[in-house]
Amino acid sequence: MLARPIKGLPDSAEALAFEPKWDGFRALVYRQGMDVVVQGRMRAADAAATGAWDLTYAFPEMVERIRALRVTDVVLDGELVVIRDGRLSFDALQGRLRPRKEAGGWKIAQLADDFPTSYIAFDILGIDGRDVRGASAAERRTLLAATLADALAPIHLSPQTRDLSVAARWFADLPGAGLDGLIAKPLDGVYTPGKRTLFKIKHTHTADVVCAGWRPFAKRGPDGQQVVGSILLGLYDDAGVLQMVGAMSAFPMATRAALAERTAELAAGPEHPWFHPQGRAPGTPSRWRSGRDDRWYPLRPELVAEVTYDQAESGRLRHLASFVRWRPDKDPAECTLDTLAVPEPMDVTDFLGAER
Numbered sequence: 001m002l003a004r005p006i007k008g009l010p011d012s013a014e015a016l017a018f019e020p021k022w023d024g025f026r027a028l029v030y031r032q033g034m035d036v037v038v039q040g041r042m043r044a045a046d047a048a049a050t051g052a053w054d055l056t057y058a059f060p061e062m063v064e065r066i067r068a069l070r071v072t073d074v075v076l077d078g079e080l081v082v083i084r085d086g087r088l089s090f091d092a093l094q095g096r097l098r099p100r101k102e103a104g105g106w107k108i109a110q111l112a113d114d115f116p117t118s119y120i121a122f123d124i125l126g127i128d129g130r131d132v133r134g135a136s137a138a139e140r141r142t143l144l145a146a147t148l149a150d151a152l153a154p155i156h157l158s159p160q161t162r163d164l165s166v167a168a169r170w171f172a173d174l175p176g177a178g179l180d181g182l183i184a185k186p187l188d189g190v191y192t193p194g195k196r197t198l199f200k201i202k203h204t205h206t207a208d209v210v211c212a213g214w215r216p217f218a219k220r221g222p223d224g225q226q227v228v229g230s231i232l233l234g235l236y237d238d239a240g241v242l243q244m245v246g247a248m249s250a251f252p253m254a255t256r257a258a259l260a261e262r263t264a265e266l267a268a269g270p271e272h273p274w275f276h277p278q279g280r281a282p283g284t285p286s287r288w289r290s291g292r293d294d295r296w297y298p299l300r301p302e303l304v305a306e307v308t309y310d311q312a313e314s315g316r317l318r319h320l321a322s323f324v325r326w327r328p329d330k331d332p333a334e335c336t337l338d339t340l341a342v343p344e345p346m347d348v349t350d351f352l353g354a355e356r
């Protein structure tokens with residue numbers, strides 16, 4: 001069951017419930033007796049590398065926690081997260097995914113000890129042989145709360161509120177714990193797999209960034225030419241080092257072709273700072289596909305763009321940025337890491353487990 005984006009909180013909370021939008025790996029958990037399956041939702045490339053969407057092998061510590069639940073026949077929907085120092089760490093969670101060939105090996109076991117996961121349950125699809133997807137969201141929430149009434153950390157019931165003022169406070173505060181918004185659920189809605197019948201409300205920030213490289217698009221342009229797939233973005237740190245912070249993409253084909261012409265005028269050579277990186281730079285090897293095409297082309301760090309983004313973590317944009325406009329009036333040296341939005345820190349462990 002998916003969510004479609006809306007801008008800002010609604011004017012009324014009538015017939016809606018609000019929950020945090022957890023920033024981790026979406027996962028369905030199936031348990032029947034001692035058999036447990038953790039089914040993920042990932043990029044197709046990662047799914048192919050790890051062996052479809054079965055993540056059970058990668059999270060042995062969570063399998064044991066699920067087996068300890070009182071209920072022995074259940075299907076849950078929720079999010080796998082890693083909590084470090086009171087906030088979600090997507091970097092640590094991403095590091096937990098290993099190629100399937102390591103199943104049962106020392107690396108998976110070590111990572112489970114070093115970066116244990118928590119599971120935040122926010123829906124229930126079946127219990128004791130009953131398919132409850134046709135029940136309303138309100139009814140499913142009551143059943144989920146009863147099912148997990150005696151569950152212990154690291155398995156949690158996601159907090160939920162029907163109070164719009166509480167939802168607004170969560171929306172303002174939770175980014176400080178590494179969360180990136182809220183989910184609004186129609187209380188009378190049934191569970192609709194694959195359909196965007198929920199609503200997601202995310203923060204939007206802007207930043208001026210340096211366009212310092214580009215990657216080619218998978219398809220050729222209308223005249224058979226190579227066109228731009230994504231623009232690589234940089235910001236300067238306190239030492240004046242240009243750090244790669246992310247990328248922007250999702251351009252129409254006409255724009256991709258025009259960008260190819262524009263970037264050709266800014267082509268850089270081996271003197272480019274990312275060829276001699278003192279920090280983050282493109283070209284990091286992928287543990288999933290050694291043969292993946294990671295070609296990129298350097299640009300003189302002269303072109304500045306204003307972009308929108310939803311979340312930054314550890315000096316990087318968590319997701320692809322969106323282009324707003326070019327900034328010919330902006331000095332690239334003014335594009336610095338300290339311009340990224342940094343929310344007030346919040347301890348997510350103080351928030352979890354509380355019904356609001």
